[in-house]
Amino acid sequence: MKKILSVVGARPNFMKVAPIHRAFSAYPEVEHLILHTGQHYDAAMSDAFFQDLDMPQPSYFMGVGSGSHAEQTAKVMVEFEKAMHELKPDFVIVVGDVNSTIACTLTAVKMGIPTAHVEAGLRSGDRAMPEEINRIATDSICDYWFVTEQSGLDNLKHDGHPDDRVFFVGNTMIDSLHYALPNADKSDILERVGLTSKQYVLVTMHRPSNVDEPKQLGELLEILAELSQDRTVVFPVHPRTRKNIASHGLSGIIESNPNLVLIDPQGYIAFLALMKNSDFVLTDSGGIQEETTALGVPCLTIRTTTERPITCEIGTNTLVEPTTEGIRTALKLTLNSPAKTGHVPPLWDGKAAERIANIIVTQCLGL
Ligand code: UD1
Secondary structure: OEEEEEEEOOHHHHHHHHHHHHHHOOOOOEEEEEEEOOOOOOHHHOHHHHHHOOOOOOOEEOOOOOOOHHHHHHHHHHHHHHHHHHHOOOEEEEEOOOHHHHHHHHHHHHOOOOEEEEOOOOOOOOOOOHHHHHHHHHHHHOOEEEEOOHHHHHHHHHOOOOHHHEEEOOOHHHHHHHHHHHHHHHOOHHHHHOOOOOOEEEEEOOOHHHHOOHHHHHHHHHHHHHHHHHOEEEEEOOHHHHHHHHHOOOHHHHHOOOOEEEEOOOOHHHHHHHHHHOOEEEEOOOHHHHHHHHHOOOEEEOOOOOOOOHHHHOOOEEEOOOOHHHHHHHHHHHHHOOOOOOOOOOOOOOOHHHHHHHHHHHHHOOO
16 A cells, blocks of 8 residues: 655645645555645635545644745745654645745655656746746655646656646646536625625735735725725635735725625635635635636736736636826726636546546555
């Protein structure tokens, strides 16, 4: 019996690993364990996802919590090395681009454990994003690469990785979306928040570049307040953003604009329902660009680059310059012209995790 260990750490990891865990249940010759680094620790940022995605509790929880990038990455490495000695996996899977991804890859690879990166090859070209450094570093040392879109294949080829260990499998995040949509359709989140389908704009914002500086955050909130004169704006707030709104003295903007509705971070199913029923989404997230493309909902991404170019090329995503003028212009255009339509990218069909499990069992482990 071979032991495979998948790492989760932060919110966007959970929906990528849940379908992989399910897919391995078809293989009695392997045992699949989930290890949680504890990078995200609030119930709303972590526990809610395990429930919504029908994931078992992690076999191992490290509880590393927050810190600077160096502190957080180092803490994950130290604790993960201990976990590896205890669990002795034959194979490690890391997903995405968070600090836990690179920390565990670096540790596992140096311990000689074959390591696969799911969502490999994505590049924004913007080295100021911590996630870009995590992607480059993870891809440069892992042993197998599972890819979601053509640009990932192109980038890995450019970097000289061996073709026979790079696999175009589709998108496990979209597997979770397919899995949870029937439950999202039954969610009562719209009634609870007082929203009407297609009559509101959904906003998420948590990138340091958008929410850490009082000036940028204040301007963004002013724009949302303006938008809320036209359309209800619902904004599930990441803890980082929530803290900054309070500490920068910006709560007044929210209080004086009742149509700008701040709510707590939502679980997976409620958030999916909010996305699916929104008129459009305004975000700085990575994964939401893909989920909106899969749902056919227009998405404005407040960033100058994207590591997921397929969402702009054939999906519903549009990049927006993160300046007040850039965002105002994009919002005006979106409110006054027909919505951007798109297609679902190749292999985003809900079966990516099944392909990954099959390749790992038969080709990587040779069982
Ligand atoms: C992380 C990922 C980012 C991802 C995001 C999704 C990295 C480099 N970044 O960013 O790619 O898009 O998760 O949510 O790994 N906090 C809490 N409770 C929590 C988690 C965080 O209060 O459960 C607060 C802490 O003050 C912490 C801050 O949020 O310092 C940032 O958390 P951190 O995990 O460092 O990065 P994120 O901004 O969440």
